[in-house]
Amino acid sequence: MQFKDKVVLITGAAGGIGIAAAKAFAKEGAKLALVDLNNEAITKAAESINSKEILLLTANVAKEEEVENYVKKTKEQYGRIDVFINNAGINGEFKNITEQTVENFQHVMDVNVKGVFLGLKYVLQVMQKQTSGAVVNTASNGGLLGAPGMSHYVASKHAVIGLNKSAALEMAPYGVRVNAVCPSGVNTEMMRRIERNAMGDQAEVARKQFEASVPMNRYATAEEIADLMVFLSSEQASFISGSYYRIDGGQGATSV
Known part of the structure; x- marks a missing residue:
């Protein structure tokens, strides 16, 4: 119960990784604040999480006033924020650059970059005053x-790693750690959308091709990503900050 009475705030909490993270932290005794755009989905997700202390918050992470509000409500409910899993993200519609729309590009950047930035902006204000806290940003091997x-997705996740490094340097004097996870394909509904995006009605073919690109020949599970998030948020990672961790079944070993 290493997170007993610790407050863990998770965005994108109704998605596969978000739910897995919530369950993992709840198992360790954490108090949870779960944020998602979809109120029905976040309510349903909470029913599967074994925790007596869950605050459910609906917010669009790309809107500053809504981010400020979910941070404010978490602080009002629990008095502090010990861990922030900055996880909300989307993949958008796949198209080559020459065919990509500005609207789709902007939508992905709004959620994946602006949403991460705004979460950091307001949560780090709380952690800075506490002089403690741990943040895990969800990046990607992309x-x-x-x-x-x-x-658009690749650019957004490169930006997350840049934000991660800068935030870690800014917060180091205050005892706040900031790290990121970089998964390859994860066996969640988002990956189903990516498969359909890539090959339409041949989604199963896309899945086999994606899995074959991983040396371990499979997708990660959401629970495996959550386990890394828990570790990076724990005292066992007390001297780790500004880092980004591949969790990709060896895929990164095939590149420079």
């Missing part, structure tokens, strides 16, 4: 590599 048809 933040380290390129991918055809995914320029």
Whole structure:
């Protein structure tokens, strides 16, 4: 119960990784504040999480006043924020750069970059005053590599890693740690959307191709990503900050 009575705030909490993270922290005794755009989905997700202390918050992470509000309500409910899992993200519609729309590009950047930035802006104010806290940003192996048809998503995740490094340096004097996880494909509904985006009605073919690109020949589970998030938030990672961790079944070993 290493997170007993600790307050853990999670965005994108109704998604596969978000739910897995909530369950993992709840198992360790944490008090939870769960944020998602979809109120029905976040309510349903909470029913599967074994915790007596869960605050449910509906917010669009790309809107500053709504981010400020979810941070304010978490602070009002619990008095502090010990861990922030800055996890909300989308993949957008796949198209080559020459065919990509400005609207789709902007939408992905709003959620994946602006949403991460705003979460950091307001949560770090709380942690700075506490002189303690741990943040885990959800990046991607797409933040380290390129991918055809995914320029908007890849660019957004490169930006998350840049924000992660800068935030870690700014917060180091205050005892606040900031790290990121960089998963390859994770066996969640988001990956189903990516498969359909890539090959339409041949989504199962896309899945086999994606899995074959991983040396371990499979997707990660959401629970495996959550386990890394828990570790990076724990005292066992007390001297780790500004880092980004591949969790990709060896995929990163195939590149420079």
